[in-house]
Amino acid sequence: MNITQALHKALRECPDALATADGDRRQSWRQLVSRVARLAGGLQGLGMRPGDRVAMLARNSDHYVEYLYGALWGGGVVNPVNIRWSAREIAYSLDDCDTRILFIDDTYQPLLPAIREHATGLETIVFVGDGELPDGAIPMEAVIDRSAAVADAHRHGDDLAAILYTGGTTGQPKGVMLSHGNCYLGAIGASLAAPRPPRQVGLHAAPLFHVAGMQSVFALSMRLGSHIVLPVFEPGQVLQAIEQHRIAEIFLVPTMLRMLLDHPGFASRDLSSLESIRYGASPMDVTLLERAMAALPGADFSQAYGMTELAPTVAVLPPRYHTAEGRKADKLRSAGVPTPVAEIRIVDPMDNELANHQVGEIVVRGPMVMQGYWNKPEQTAEALRGGWMHTGDAGYFDDDGFLYVVDRIKDMIVSGGENVYSAEVENTLLKLPQVELCAVFGVPDERWGERVHAAIKLRPDSELSESQLISHCKAHIANYKCPRSIEFVDEMPMSGAGKLLKFKMREAYWQNRERRVG
Incomplete structure (x- = not known):
């Protein structure tokens, strides 16, 4: 079970078929594997040893595919960098797992001086771009052109393949360790x-x-x-x-x-x-x-x-x-x-399995x-307790064995002693054609502890009043689930992966206050 096996299959079964296309660039599987093997050799020449981490901060490209396979072919571990992060956050992720080689493209080159300032262990910059070469960087094409192809390291099974950092919504980002077998x-x-x-x-x-x-x-x-x-x-x-x-x-x-x-x-x-x-x-x-x-x-x-x-x-x-x-x-x-x-x-807070239709935490x-979180044994033990990954998602099974995800547990709203799942309220609001995006979360309330609050982005040239939105909700869900306050926004914070960052909107209401769920 090794990720690079696919390249060996392609080389045998369809070497001249199209492997990648990016703008005007096209390459066959034969060409891709050749570049991957030479990039792997180049990375080894730059000091990459088996299990060493190699990062990439770049937009999507065919070179990103080459980076993923080149690092793995050479025996390394990929550390793809979140393109939405600040230079300090990027530097933290690089230093946390001792990443010494960073690929970077034209788009994120302006961040490089700040990354170098804060990332104490970074040694080598490989430039993946067509613009001016950053000081001290090596062009990716030069790394490939000057290197001989090396044999696949054939790391496999439990060998580490990737470290992917979580978004860091609570505390410092955590490096998720995925093996070849996991992937x-x-x-x-x-x-x-x-x-x-x-x-x-x-x-x-x-x-x-x-x-x-x-x-x-x-x-x-x-x-x-x-x-x-x-x-x-x-x-x-x-x-x-x-x-x-x-x-x-x-x-x-x-x-x-x-x-x-x-x-x-x-x-x-x-x-x-x-x-x-x-x-x-x-x-x-x-x-x-x-x-x-x-x-x-x-x-x-x-x-x-x-x-x-x-x-x-x-x-x-x-x-x-x-x-x-x-x-x-x-x-x-x-x-x-x-x-x-x-x-x-589906389990309760004591990890007892629940019956169908009962909402609890989804564990897998x-x-x-x-394999765990890099250099975080306590958080790893908590997440993987009892041999099950505790997802932090709330859900239930129906009688046919279908899983329903009702909310993130931390997004559940406890209002007047009643549990409100924000996803249910959001789905109700999104039934209205005028609503383009919405986010429902709990905000402090002296009477209810938390009240249900909705942030609404309307479609262009659409109009809806707060009372119309609340009336619509009351026609579809229980009264205690309906928003008690609504704000209209022009934009909503999104992650690089297209996820709505609800926590950023909620933070403004809960600063300097403790929020408890359950």
């Missing part, structure tokens, strides 16, 4: 749960530093598919790429899917090649999902549920439940069923569960 079996489990044909053309528009983007690269390569890479998600460019390259499959988070549907060019593009749309990383409201399925009737939809610590997918709602016949089973609100390699339980066991 390999995570991809296998997701593929078995929602099979897709081999040698398809896939589009990478979600950020590759994120676990879902990285695993999309690994999973598509395992099926010998072709990687079409866009630097960032921009809806017009995504639509153009689907038409131009006859894209068959894509991974999108819900906000990305909404932006595609809202784009003025959506109806004029030929999207008939799309066969598979996988969505996940944040909750998808059913209203948006129904709209997407109606707009793209030729595509199979499947949902993936998981997290970085689970490499990342442990439950899938397969395409058959997104069809007209399958929707009669009324499972669209679910996260699906556990993948063949994952065990999932299986070969895709992380």
Whole structure:
């Protein structure tokens, strides 16, 4: 079980097929493997030893694919850097796991002086760009051109493959350690749960530093598919790429899917090649999902549920439940069923298993569960207690074995002694066509302890009053779940992976006050 096995298969089975396309650049699997093997040799020449960490701070590109495989081929461990972080946060992640080699592109080159100032262990900068070479950096092309190809190190199984830092919403970011086996079996489990044909053309528009983007690269390569890479998600460019390259499959988070549907060019593009749309990383409201399925009737939809610590997918709602016949089973609100390699339980705060329909914490066991958090033994022991990964998500199983994720436990609102799950309120608000985005969270309230508060972003040229929103909620959910206060906003904070950063909005209300859940 090693991630680079896919490259050896491709070299034997389809060496001249398209491996990557990025703008005007195209390369076959033969060309890609040659560059990967020489990049691996170059990294070894720069001092990379087996198990050493190698970072990349860059937008998506074919070079990002080469970096992932080149570091692994040479025996290293990848440390993809969150592109939304400040220089200090980036430096922390580099020093925390003793990363000494950093790949950086033109876009993030301006951060380099500050990163160098704060990252005490950083030694080598490899420049992945076409602009002016930073002082003391080495061009990636020079590293490849001057190096001989080396044999695959064939690290595998429990050997460390990646360290992916969490967003750091509570305290310092944690480095999630994923082995070759974690990544390999995570991809296998997701593929078995929602099979897709081999040698398809896939589009990478979600950020590759994120676990879902990285695993999309690994999973598509395992099926010998072709990687079409866009630097960032921009809806017009995504639509153009689907038409131009006859894209068959894509991974999108819900906000990305909404932006595609809202784009003025959506109806004029030929999207008939799309066969598979996988969505996940944040909750998808059913209203948006129904709209997407109606707009793209030729595509199979499947949902993936998981997290970085689970490499990342442990439950899938397969395409058959997104069809007209399958929707009669009324499972669209679910996260699906556990993948063949994952065990999932629902437990109470004492880790006792709960019966169906009882809400508790989702815990997971299986070969895709992380090895732990880098240099954080206490937090590792807490997360993996009893041999199960404690996700921090609240959910339940129905009688058919389908998992429902109701909220992050920390996002649950306790108002007047009643538990309110923000996702349920958000789904209700998103039924209104005027609402583009919403975030529901608890804010301090002298009478109720917490009250349900909603931040609303309306669609352009739309109007809704606070009373209209509250009346709509009262028609669909219990009174105690309805927002008691509403604010209208022009923008909402989003992560580099397209997730809504609700904690940033909540922080303003809870500064210098203690918030307790449960």
